[in-house]
Amino acid sequence: MRLAKWLGLAALLAAAGAQAQGYPTKPVYLYIPFAAGGPTDTLGRNLSQVMGKSLKQQVIVENVVGAGGTIAVARAAKASPDGYTVLLHHIGMSTAPSLYRTLTYDPLKDFEYIGEVADVPMTLIARGNFPANNFKEFLAYVKANKDKLSYANAGLGAASHLCGLLFMSAIQTELTTVPYKGTGPAMNDLLGGQVDLMCDQTTNTTAQIGAGKVKVYGVTSSKRVPSLPNIPTLAEQGLTNFEVVVWHGLYVPKGTPKPVVDRLVAALQDSVKDADFKANLAKLGAEPVSAERATPEALRKLLASEIAKWAPIIKKAGQYAD
Numbered sequence: 001m002r003l004a005k006w007l008g009l010a011a012l013l014a015a016a017g018a019q020a021q022g023y024p025t026k027p028v029y030l031y032i033p034f035a036a037g038g039p040t041d042t043l044g045r046n047l048s049q050v051m052g053k054s055l056k057q058q059v060i061v062e063n064v065v066g067a068g069g070t071i072a073v074a075r076a077a078k079a080s081p082d083g084y085t086v087l088l089h090h091i092g093m094s095t096a097p098s099l100y101r102t103l104t105y106d107p108l109k110d111f112e113y114i115g116e117v118a119d120v121p122m123t124l125i126a127r128g129n130f131p132a133n134n135f136k137e138f139l140a141y142v143k144a145n146k147d148k149l150s151y152a153n154a155g156l157g158a159a160s161h162l163c164g165l166l167f168m169s170a171i172q173t174e175l176t177t178v179p180y181k182g183t184g185p186a187m188n189d190l191l192g193g194q195v196d197l198m199c200d201q202t203t204n205t206t207a208q209i210g211a212g213k214v215k216v217y218g219v220t221s222s223k224r225v226p227s228l229p230n231i232p233t234l235a236e237q238g239l240t241n242f243e244v245v246v247w248h249g250l251y252v253p254k255g256t257p258k259p260v261v262d263r264l265v266a267a268l269q270d271s272v273k274d275a276d277f278k279a280n281l282a283k284l285g286a287e288p289v290s291a292e293r294a295t296p297e298a299l300r301k302l303l304a305s306e307i308a309k310w311a312p313i314i315k316k317a318g319q320y321a322d
Contacts, residue, residue: 023083023260027058031076031087033069035182038154039201043118043248044088046281050274054267059086065182068157070096070103077105081112081253083260088117090248092157094306098314099157107303113296114250114264117272120201120286121221122163122244124234125214127193135217135237142197143173151175152186152195159246160186162310163199163220165317170242190214201246202228202285219285220244227285247289247306249299261296268294 030051032044041063048059064072069092079085093107124138132138142149151168153161156179168174178195180186183204189195191213199220206227208214218234219225222243234242250268252261271277272288281287292298 021259023263024055024057026084027060028052028055028083029060029062029085031072031085032061032063033065033072033087033089033092034063034154034158035065035184036063038183039120039159039203039246040088040090040248042203042284043120043281043286046277047088047117047271050271050277051267053274054270055263068092068096068099068155068161070100070105070157073107074104076251077110077253079253081255081257083252083256083264085253086114086264087111087251088248089251090120090246091159091162091306091310093249093251094303095157095162095310095314097307098311107307110254111251112254112256112261113299113303114252114261115268115294115296116289116299116302117248117250117268117294118281118286118288119221120203120246120248120284121219121225122159122199122201122246123205123209123219123228123231123285124163124167124197124199124217125190125205125209126197126217127190127195128213128215129193130196130215132215132217135232135234135239138217139171139239142175143171146173146175149175149197150195151177152190152198153177153179154183154186154200155179155181158183159244160198160200163244165313166242166244167199169313169316170239199244203281206283206285225285227282247302249303251299265294265296 030044030048032041034040044061048061052059064075076085076087132141151164153164183200190198202225209216216231218237219231220234269291272294278288
């Protein structure tokens with residue numbers, strides 16, 4: 001009986017290996033944890049095009065929204081580990097363990113890692129008629145009028161929420177926060193003057209800045225953004241120890257066969273080197289990671305370090321969800 005069991009297991013493994021070698025034989029679904037039209041969605045749709053070319057299969061974007069991205073992550077964790085469900089998630093993958101008291105998944109245990117994808121800086125912006133004309137005036141005005149101002153974000157766990165937490169901590173000033181169900185509605189209300197401030201990814205703000213529809217007071221990266229060369233960093237303007245770059249990574253369910261993971265890693269490597277992908281992201285103030293970072297081990301290390309980084313910040317802010 002024991003021999004029969006081992007032979008049966010060996011047959012199953014051989015069949016899985018054979019299936020993996022031919023992967024992919026049908027479209028691959030790329031889960032995006034946020035709404036269509038938002039910054040992560042924009043990145044995902046650009047990525048799906050170049051990965052599809054490499055995989056020689058269609059990569060279909062599926063927006064699985066809600067609960068700060070955790071619904072998509074939970075669904076991806078429970079998906080069949082066959083490589084046909086891939087998750088693209090940003091920095092929120094590392095903050096969910098601290099923000100949510102109960103999670104149905106463990107980011108460090110329930111996934112196989114494909115690699116990092118892209119870094120997206122953020123911009124600190126305000127409604128078009130905000131009184132301050134530069135960051136020095138902005139900071140003074142915010143501190144003097146903190147009880148009257150509102151800070152918009154795309155919901156608990158969104159990059160805009162995390163940037164806001166760090167910013168308020170850095171300037172030691174609490175503002176009224178207004179959470180939205182996505183960046184799109186938050187930006188619409190900022191443009192309409194219903195809210196005052198927001199910090200969001202360049203993939204979502206570059207066009208509005210270029211059109212002069214919002215006021216911008218700085219970028220959150222350590223270096224200026226090539227597509228916004230005249231906008232200084234917040235560090236240049238005196239806000240030290242403040243840097244937020246929204247990193248993104250690709251994941252598949254735990255137990256996905258290694259040949260499938262390797263195939264996806266190769267497709268990601270092709271993508272981050274793709275000239276059109278680089279050009280499209282550059283227009284949005286973002287850039288793909290280097291080939292060295294588009295690997296499973298690089299993403300594994302980054303995720304672990306980011307979980308450790310954000311835990312004390314979130315604990316200090318005291319913002320949690322069930």
